[in-house]
Amino acid sequence: MTPTATASAMPYQTAPMRLSVAPGAQPGPRIISMANQKGGVAKTTSTVNLAAALKERGKRVLVVDLDPQSNLTMSFGIDPEHLEQSMYDVLVHRLPISDVIHHREVDVAASSIDLAGAELALSAQIGRERALDKALAPVRDQYDFILIDTPPSLGLLTINAFTTSTGVIVPVQLEYLSLRGLVQLESTLQMIREHLNPAVHIEGILPTMVEARTIHGREALDLLQANFHDLVFETRIKKSVKLAEAPVQGGSVLSYQPDGAGANAYRALAEEVLSRVE
Numbered sequence: 056m057t058p059t060a061t062a063s064a065m066p067y068q069t070a071p072m073r074l075s076v077a078p079g080a081q082p083g084p085r086i087i088s089m090a091n092q093k094g095g096v097a098k099t100t101s102t103v104n105l106a107a108a109l110k111e112r113g114k115r116v117l118v119v120d121l122d123p124q125s126n127l128t129m130s131f132g133i134d135p136e137h138l139e140q141s142m143y144d145v146l147v148h149r150l151p152i153s154d155v156i157h158h159r160e161v162d163v164a165a166s167s168i169d170l171a172g173a174e175l176a177l178s179a180q181i182g183r184e185r186a187l188d189k190a191l192a193p194v195r196d197q198y199d200f201i202l203i204d205t206p207p208s209l210g211l212l213t214i215n216a217f218t219t220s221t222g223v224i225v226p227v228q229l230e231y232l233s234l235r236g237l238v239q240l241e242s243t244l245q246m247i248r249e250h251l252n253p254a255v256h257i258e259g260i261l262p263t264m265v266e267a268r269t270i271h272g273r274e275a276l277d278l279l280q281a282n283f284h285d286l287v288f289e290t291r292i293k294k295s296v297k298l299a300e301a302p303v304q305g306g307s308v309l310s311y312q313p314d315g316a317g318a319n320a321y322r323a324l325a326e327e328v329l330s331r332v333e
């Protein structure tokens with residue numbers, strides 16, 4: 056098995072005037088999808104806490120909940136059942152995304168269970184893969200980072216996320232490592248590069264819920280590094296009950312337990328992300 060993931064970041068520059076942007080340059084925010092079609096690998100947890108850590112570094116951050124489970128929305132203390140409008144209306148009915156952005160620890164574009172119907176509703180529309188890209192256009196200049204939490208599948212919602220993203224962070228749980236799943240994810244990205252968004256690439260693979268002492272965990276990490284080399288972040292997110300408790304309090308672990316190991320791990324991840332993209 057020889058995965059072909061490469062991290063060739065496009066040049067990033069902010070131009071004073073739109074018209075003066077050189078061809079090929081990428082103005083605007085870094086847009087990062089948090090994706091892995093495997094469920095329960097800490098996509099949402101990593102979206103919440105990386106966003107909070109980037110905010111702490113003075114970045115302007117929007118998170119977009121693209122998962123009908125709405126865990127990201129709930130993690131910021133927003134009740135999806137009481138939302139009148141959500142990402143479903145943005146994607147399917149072209150409601151301005153600013154109408155579903157809530158100002159919390161970071162800005163949150165909220166979703167609800169309605170979003171489960173979006174793939175079907177979008178499937179008949181021309182430009183169905185670009186609905187999110189279009190929706191973000193009016194607000195993208197207001198942010199330095201837009202992080203998108205995706206559902207555990209490689210369906211149309213995740214494809215919308217990849218189509219508008221500059222990079223993808225792939226959280227993996229070493230205990231249940233699926234190299235085959237990672238290869239499938241990379242081949243989906245290859246198709247997106249060919250047809251929809253030539254720039255999108257894996258920004259990094261993030262080991263989560265790490266239990267350093269188990270032999271199996273170490274073997275899985277070796278296997279990951281042997282296949283994906285520098286794409287594996289140096290930061291490892293260890294198992295921590297505080298990371299599971301924070302969303303119940305309606306925010307990140309950086310606000311729930313600012314000096315804890317979980318908060319520091321996501322700060323370290325933010326440093327790595329900043330050093331890779333800037």
Ligand SMILES: Nc1ncnc2c1ncn2[C@@H]1O[C@H](COP(=O)(O)OP(=O)(O)OP(=O)(O)O)[C@@H](O)[C@H]1O
Binds near residue numbers: 101122
């Ligand atoms: N480092 C950690 N230590 C302990 N528990 C964690 C850690 N990271 C995440 N969790 C918990 O594991 C569960 C799954 O995490 P999370 O919801 O972030 O995964 P996900 O990939 O978004 O899942 P899904 O695929 O269902 O969207 C949650 O209950 C979360 O609180």
Ligand SMILES: [Mg+2]
Binds near residue numbers: 100126204205
């Ligand atoms: Mg999730």
